[in-house]
Amino acid sequence: GLSGPFCPSFLSMALRVTKKPPYYMVICHLHMRETEGYAECSQRMAALAAQEPGFLGVESSPMGDGVFSVSYWDSEDAVLRWKNHPAHQQARVEGKKRWFKDLHIRVAKVEREYTWESKL
Numbered sequence: 584g585l586s587g588p589f590c591p592s593f594l595s596m597a598l599r600v601t602k603k604p605p606y607y608m609v610i611c612h613l614h615m616r617e618t619e620g621y622a623e624c625s626q627r628m629a630a631l632a633a634q635e636p637g638f639l640g641v642e643s644s645p646m647g648d649g650v651f652s653v654s655y656w657d658s659e660d661a662v663l664r665w666k667n668h669p670a671h672q673q674a675r676v677e678g679k680k681r682w683f684k685d686l687h688i689r690v691a692k693v694e695r696e697y698t699w700e701s702k703l
Contacts (some may be wrong), residue, residue, distance in 0.1 A: 600639050604693045607656045609665075614649040620680045628674050635668070637661025646683075647656040660698050662690055 599628065600606060615621065632638050632654065643652035656662045665671060679686070 589616050600696075602639055602657055605663050606639060606693050607659055607691075608691045609654045609656065609662055610691065610695060611652045611654075611686070612646070612649065612688075612691040613678075613682075613686040614647075614683055616684045617682050621678075624677065625675055628671060631668070631670055632665060635661065635665055635681075637664070657694070 595617060629641060632641065638659040639655035639657055641654045654665075656665070681697060
């Protein structure tokens with residue numbers, strides 16, 4: 584099954600991006616053809632992304648036969664640096680060959696955010 588930092592067994596709602604908007608989200612939804620070796624690769628990419636300047640965090644969840652993940656970045660430049668990182672490029676090529684049936688990525692700028700918590 585799918586597990587690891589980019590696809591734990593549940594969606595971590597505890598993630599709090601501490602940077603005030605604006606910041607960027609990279610929203611990735613992929614369907615898997617194969618899962619063997621994917622968790623290890625996603626763990627390597629999560630550790631590498633966490634070292635990148637501008638990385639703010641990631642949330643991820645298995646979803647049907649795929650994975651839904653959102654990574655957070657402090658700038659569009661940080662998003663592009665991660666997209667063009669040689670190890671990340673290599674992992675994407677491997678993913679398209681081995682694991683992914685399809686992949687849909689959206690990049691969004693967060694202009695404002697709202698939170699609410701029950702006082703009960």
